[in-house]
Amino acid sequence: MNTIGVVGLGTMGAGIVEVFARSGLDVVAVEAGAAALERGRGILTASTDRAVARGKLSAADRDALLGRVRFEAGPAALHDADLVIEAVPERLDLKHVVFAELDRVCKPSAILATNTSSLPVTEIAAGTGRPDRVIGMHFFNPAPVMRLVEVVRTVVTADDVVADVAALCTRLGKRGVTIGDRAGFIANALLFGYLNQAVTMLESGHVSREDLDAAMRVGCGLPMGPLALLDLIGLDVAAEILDTMFRRGGRNRRHAPAPLLAQMVTAGFLGRKSGRGFYPYG
Numbered sequence: 001m002n003t004i005g006v007v008g009l010g011t012m013g014a015g016i017v018e019v020f021a022r023s024g025l026d027v028v029a030v031e032a033g034a035a036a037l038e039r040g041r042g043i044l045t046a047s048t049d050r051a052v053a054r055g056k057l058s059a060a061d062r063d064a065l066l067g068r069v070r071f072e073a074g075p076a077a078l079h080d081a082d083l084v085i086e087a088v089p090e091r092l093d094l095k096h097v098v099f100a101e102l103d104r105v106c107k108p109s110a111i112l113a114t115n116t117s118s119l120p121v122t123e124i125a126a127g128t129g130r131p132d133r134v135i136g137m138h139f140f141n142p143a144p145v146m147r148l149v150e151v152v153r154t155v156v157t158a159d160d161v162v163a164d165v166a167a168l169c170t171r172l173g174k175r176g177v178t179i180g181d182r183a184g185f186i187a188n189a190l191l192f193g194y195l196n197q198a199v200t201m202l203e204s205g206h207v208s209r210e211d212l213d214a215a216m217r218v219g220c221g222l223p224m225g226p227l228a229l230l231d232l233i234g235l236d237v238a239a240e241i242l243d244t245m246f247r248r249g250g251r252n253r254r255h256a257p258a259p260l261l262a263q264m265v266t267a268g269f270l271g272r273k274s275g276r277g278f279y280p281y282g
């Protein structure tokens with residue numbers, strides 16, 4: 001694989017662009033309009049500048065990395081991509097629109113991947129004329145740092161597509177794990193009940209946010225407490241994942257979004273990206 005397309009340049013999409021470009025691959029980074037493109041470019045620039053400031057990347061390597069990324073408005077530029085990964089917001093109707101466009105513009109041999117964290121990959125694949133070449137590639141936040149990629153195969157995904165994507169993960173320096181198309185795949189299926197429970201515990205008023213997070217960080221050796229992690233993931237994203245898992249996963253109470261989480265999303269407290277979540281930022 002030489003050329004990779006990334007559609008959607010939010011936190012995850014921009015991070016995924018960086019991961020591919022760091023590995024020497026050419027990337028076509030696509031967003032719907034000029035403002036969204038600039039926002040995506042800003043995330044990529046900030047992340048690579050920080051790596052330079054920390055002495056992890058030379059200025060010349062950063063420039064070479066950025067030189068491998070072409071920013072384009074609209075998917076027509078993806079006609080020669082070998083693999084395209086979609087990272088638009090987690091709405092099935094939106095994913096269907098994007099995949100119909102990708103199916104039209106991409107060459108027949110191209111693999112179409114989705115970074116969805118909880119939507120059914122099978123349904124996304126079924127909306128295309130090449131369901132055997134559609135697969136899940138679920139990265140973790142922050143994508144340039146977290147080494148896991150969940151490779152999600154549906155009942156129709158071709159074996160060679162799974163093998164190519166697994167090899168690509170290795171090339172990116174990531175650990176690929178393969179899972180069937182079930183709600184939450186591996187990590188989110190285990191993680192989100194815990195995160196939701198943490199919000200419920202905070203809501204009960206018996207513990208402060210700092211002590212709740214410290215208990216899991218200091219007591220259990222996790223890099224972040226659950227509330228800080230929710231702020232990193234984005235409370236809107238977390239609420240959507242919980243809602244999807246609740247509906248797809250047999251309406252398990254564990255995944256019924258805690259009322260406080262829904263209220264914070266309504267109030268616009270979305271975590272780090274909005275400047276306020278369970279904690280204030282910036």
Ligand code: CAA
Nearest residue numbers: 047050054056117139140141142144145146188223224233
């Ligand atoms: N983008 C790029 N790089 C970043 C970054 C970002 N947003 N945030 C941190 N980094 C880099 C830093 O530059 C630093 O790199 P070097 O070691 O090369 O200098 C490294 O990560 C460590 O950063 P810090 O020293 O600033 O901070 P830290 O040691 O506290 O680590 C963390 C930060 C990596 C986020 C760590 O706290 C962590 O691992 N947290 C848990 C994250 C996690 O669980 N993610 C999964 C969420 S679930 C998910 O994503 C699935 C889903 O579908 C929602």
